[in-house]
Amino acid sequence: MTKKKIVLLDGNSLAYRAFFALPPLTNEHGIHTNSVYGFTMMLQNIIAEEKPTHLLVAWDAGKTTFRHKTFVEYKGGRQKTPSELSEQFPYLRKLLDAYNITQYELDQFEADDIIGTLSHIGDAEGTEVVIISGDKDLTQLATENTTVYITRKGITDTEKYTPEHIMDKYGIKPLQIIDMKGLMGDASDNIPGVPGVGEKTALKLLLEYGSIENVYKSLDQITAKKLNENLTKYEEQAYMSKELATIDVDSPITISIDELVYTGPDVDKLTSIYKELNFKTLLEKLAPQEVVEKPLDEIKVTIASDITEEQLTDTMAIHIEMMDENYLNAEILGIGLADADKTLFIDFSEVEKSAVLKEWLQNKDKKKYSTDSKAALASMARYGIHLEGIEFDLLLATYIVNPATSYTDVASITRELGYSEVQQDEFVYGKGAKKAVPSIEEIAEHASRKAQAVWKLRPVLEDKLRENDQYDLYRDLELPLASILGKMESTGVKTDKEILVGIGKELTLKLTDLEAMIYEIAGEKFNVNSPKQLGVILFEKIGLTPIKKTKTGYSTAADVLEKLESEHEIIRYILNYRQLAKLNSTYIVGLLKEIHEDGKIHTRFQQALTQTGRLSSINPNLQNIPVRLEEGRKIRAAFVPSEPGWSLFTADYSQIELRVLAHISQDEKLIEAFQQGADIHTRTAADVFGVEISEVTSEMRQSSKAVNFGIIYGISDYGLSQSLNIPRKDAATFISKYLASFPGVKQYMDDIIAEAKLKGFVTTLMNRRRYLPEITSSNFNIRGFAERTAMNTPIQGSAADIIKKAMIDMAARLESEGMKTRMLLQVHDELIFEAPEDELEKLKKIVPEVMESAISLDVPLKVEWEFGKSWYDTK
């Protein structure tokens, strides 16, 4: 027989905790589910870790308790429970019911008292008891047999209060926690305590006198005048506070420990509640085989050979089927085609053989509706087939309608639109080690279904785009851009392996030295790359003071280490080691792995991913190649032109986001500054500090630069204080001065938040949308985040629109000028080309011209360019 172990949960406290720890999730009916989800995670964790034989969730009963008789205002002034949380309580009850966990509440008593009483009984029996809550008051219940787990940051992490731990932490015994609360009070429960006494003073008094009673017996020994006065004046209040903070361990409960036996969940009930709440991952874990695919409608699949012109009509939906997501090197299995009355699958070996099909693919008068046009284009290009005539792109259309949904494969996209006739790729090909090529019949059906889905969904999406006034954005910006990006990806960037290897060797040498040095100073070997091990060395062995904590321990991030640099010599070696280790692993070893046989790196641009409209770059990411520090910048020397005698040419928009802000906000001063061509940070400094331009110091300019960044991000005093390393108050002063100097910006910030609340979304200059449902949240954090997003997205997103437009114009211009220059990369506000020597002069003229006239704003756009023999040299 296993040993008895009782786990007692504080239901209300944990529900709150889960609610605030998680982002707002909802099921398809808009019911909030985050608290239930978090609670479930905690519960699973507790059951797995503690393996309780007895389990109980205690709830607070109603509004009034016996404590209100002592003090009417007990728990007064509390914010009303947010409706997003209160609507979840019935589901929590149902969940626990499905788990077969006893729930208990008692009129006039709080959950604390129920827990206290039961733990008291268990303790007397000598049974092991674990109490779990977010409320530190419960630590008063810790005994030799009873441990109190208090939730920390996150939802499953807890701090375990045993009597020893409480002694270590506060220097008092568990029951003295009550005296501590009595003296210091508790704002959240509206327990007054003694004014002027906080945690420090309370602990000092208890260390000296042991209890509130003894403090008052020895009052004349307390010489601190103010403290003595307060203690004297508020004696009655101190005793009352102690009474309020005392958990009743003898409440009149009508339940016995035997009734708490935990036998495990009712899987059927659990499945039904998980379904109701849309907990997909939990459902899968519960019974992976139970998630059955609904049978699809039958379709007629034709596996074609000897393609004829008659089979290929003027307009068809097309999908290139590949097993791997990386279409730049994945094996092409075949092509699925569909129109109104048929589907067709062509095995890739047939594609290569069929001149008729190739002709059709390359004919721009034969219209194609695709699932992902960039993938289609780039994958075909590998076989010398230049796909033309793309008229529709399912991926892009869905993304423009709402960038928030996550797009993994065609099945998920179409399901989102209420169409469920396509199977998940995972289902067809298997997952992980079980991934394998199925029969040609299966592939044919899968690819045909995808093509058919595109055919059926195109009108739906086009209507939606028109309805949202986003058809132009889709048709004139994203769709043509897809082809351009496809070409850029196919072209790739020539990368000099030798240069990377050379830098790698130097780095390895330096890293070995640094490592040895660090071990010597630390007095032992450890993994410098492990924040956990490093934390132990720095903050336990060496004894430095931790400045910041993370969920899992001490933070060892660079900003923390920099603050400790003067404290110990080891820090600078660690910082240096970190910097070089990053360069070596990500940019030397990482990039070397990505060089193809053609000596080039072919990144892929994700065009339907970011929430703002920017692109992202993967496999590898070429949008974050080091530049800020010289050591890292040298990596750029490895990126070179692919033809002898050519150069790389880079052009970047100067301050595009601030210019966009000036335009959108119509702030007169900001517009004027840009029209005059002033250095914007200096100009901002002059306005904010109220001095002449000539009097602006470099510190003033630096602060203003940080404020300008902050404004773009949706400023907060905390954020600015972190970036400038100044007190929060000073940061707040800066911000208010800035907003007073630029009233148009202030007005914009207020207006955009109001607009987002009203419409539920914000838009960019070219009508890209981002929905912000969280902007009406009653949770301060979540709402604040949404508000900053509302301020930032139109700025970042409009800048993204502009450079996308510039890319389209630039590609057209290069074409019309008959130039050989190729566009290679886009890095958010920068374009990188490779060009033959004799086109450089022309580029210097047309690149700025095209980029600067991509859009007409009320401020000029400014482009700066460079060229050189490598990316490093374009500076």
Add this chain to the structure above:
DNA sequence: ACGCTCACG
């Protein structure tokens, strides 16, 4: 799989 750290705009 997830968190931390750090590279970029």
Add this chain to the structure above:
DNA sequence: ACGTACGTGAGCGTA
């Protein structure tokens, strides 16, 4: 009551 600047991707260690 709670912990934050906006947007990304990759490598590593740890679970």
